[in-house]
Amino acid sequence: xxxxxxxxxxxxxxxxxxxxxxxxxxxxxxxxxxxxxxxxxxxxxxxxxxxxxxxxxxxxxxxxxxxxxxxxxxxxxxxxxxxxxxxxxxxxxxxxxxxx
Amino acid sequence: xxxxxxxxxxxxxxxxxxxxxxxxxxxxxxxxxxxxxxxxxxxxxxxxxxxxxxxxxxxxxxxxxxxxxxxxxxxxxxxxxxxxxxxxxxxxxxxxxxxxxxxxxxxxxxxxxxxxxxxxxxxxxxxxxx
Amino acid sequence: xxxxxxxxxxxxxxxxxxxxxxxxxxxxxxxxxxxxxxxxxxxxxxxxxxxxxxxxxxxxxxxxxxxxxxxxxxxxxxxxxxxxxxxxxxxxxxxxxxxxxxxxxxxxxxxxxxxxxxxxxxxxxx
Numbered sequence: 001x002x003x004x005x006x007x008x009x010x011x012x013x014x015x016x017x018x019x020x021x022x023x024x025x026x027x028x029x030x031x032x033x034x035x036x037x038x039x040x041x042x043x044x045x046x047x048x049x050x051x052x053x054x055x056x057x058x059x060x061x062x063x064x065x066x067x068x069x070x071x072x073x074x075x076x077x078x079x080x081x082x083x084x085x086x087x088x089x090x091x092x093x094x095x096x097x098x099x100x
Numbered sequence: 101x102x103x104x105x106x107x108x109x110x111x112x113x114x115x116x117x118x119x120x121x122x123x124x125x126x127x128x129x130x131x132x133x134x135x136x137x138x139x140x141x142x143x144x145x146x147x148x149x150x151x152x153x154x155x156x157x158x159x160x161x162x163x164x165x166x167x168x169x170x171x172x173x174x175x176x177x178x179x180x181x182x183x184x185x186x187x188x189x190x191x192x193x194x195x196x197x198x199x200x201x202x203x204x205x206x207x208x209x210x211x212x213x214x215x216x217x218x219x220x221x222x223x224x225x226x227x228x229x230x
Numbered sequence: 231x232x233x234x235x236x237x238x239x240x241x242x243x244x245x246x247x248x249x250x251x252x253x254x255x256x257x258x259x260x261x262x263x264x265x266x267x268x269x270x271x272x273x274x275x276x277x278x279x280x281x282x283x284x285x286x287x288x289x290x291x292x293x294x295x296x297x298x299x300x301x302x303x304x305x306x307x308x309x310x311x312x313x314x315x316x317x318x319x320x321x322x323x324x325x326x327x328x329x330x331x332x333x334x335x336x337x338x339x340x341x342x343x344x345x346x347x348x349x350x351x352x353x354x355x356x
Contacts, residue, residue, distance in 0.1 A: 001347065001348050006115075006116075006119070006228075013276065017244075017275065017276060020319075020340055021340060021343055021344045021347060022344070023344050023348065031119065032115045032116075032119060033115075062122075082126075083122045083123055083125070083126035084126045084129070084130060086123055086126065087123065087126045087127045087130055087132065088130075090103070090123075090224050090226060091101050091132070091224065094351070095347065095348060095349075095350050095351070095353060096224055096225070096226060096227075096353065097242065097347055097350075097353040097355065098226075098227040098228070098229065098353070098355045099244075099355070100108075100227070100229045100230060100244070100355050100356070106354065108356070140255065140259075141251065141252065141255055141356075180255075180258060181255060211262065212258060212259055212262040212263075213262055213265070213266070215259060215262075215263075215354075216239075216259070216262060216263040216266045216268070217266070219237065219239060219268075219351075219352040219354070220235055220237055220266065220268065220352075225352045225353070225354070227353070227354060227355050229355065229356070
């Protein structure tokens with residue numbers, strides 16, 4: 001299953017709740033303002049680190065770069081992807097849920 | 101693979117329409133099929149042909165129209181959501197006794213059943229919203 | 231016939247009513263969708279649980295002047311939409327209990343809700 005999160009964790013609890021319901025082997029894509037959840041040094045870093053133990057977490061690089069960040073700023077273990085990768089992830093997972 | 105796309109936010113206010121567009125474009129480039137793009141909630145504003153963005157900005161409405169034309173996309177605007185928000189095609193404008201219509205090329209107005217049908221017929225349903 | 235395919239549809243409601251239109255327009259999709267005879271479930275998570283609060287009053291004369299659509303949730307049964315699931319944590323952290331809801335729901339813990347989500351073909355989030 002693929003979960004998509006497009007909200008900053010500082011604004012809404014979408015990321016927290018997504019991680020609450022994500023199960024082992026699920027994929028999570030952080031895009032739009034969701035990319036702020038992928039960054040090092042925020043108070044959500046431990047939450048993401050915990051999530052990485054059971055899920056694969058991706059960050060959409062175009063959204064990251066648009067916001068003045070690079071993969072260097074992203075928590076280790078979070079994978080980079082782009083729109084083509086987003087399409088692949090959606091095709092690979094039978095169920096896709098958007099955490100708006 | 102067959103994708104359905106749901107766009108729940110208007111252009112410019114929120115990135116949802118941009119993301120949906122980029123996703124749709126990437127999916128088409130990879131050889132996937134887009135069964136339908138459905139515009140709901142404020143997403144119906146993506147179909148307003150009266151949109152006039154500044155020249156140095158992207159024209160979100162034309163961009164959808166162009167992509168739709170190039171790939172023969174079925175781009176459907178929810179009639180109930182559209183009427184609430186002042187979006188009418190020629191027929192609806194006539195039926196409602198309004199003096200103008202504003203649906204851009206390539207979009208068509210239809211019912212919510214088109215969204216459910218897209219869910220049934222597509223192999224993946226993608227939701228872009230706020 | 232292709233149209234006879236039965237898919238699992240999950241409507242995920244995570245927003246409160248009235249402050250924005252999402253709850254109402256989501257319900258409109260559910261009602262139209264009911265005619266398609268699919269396997270439909272509704273999940274109420276986060277502020278979405280507030281959609282089901284009893285005693286919503288929105289009268290034009292003395293209230294906010296917006297149509298009270300909460301009664302429609304009670305009509306869902308008549309459309310064979312009977313699987314309404316509420317996230318336990320969301321309910322409890324808002325100080326609500328099942329008695330506060332205007333319809334019968336099943337309260338799901340995380341594992342149950344996660345399993346429900348995983349089984350779906352189409353997840354429409356509002």
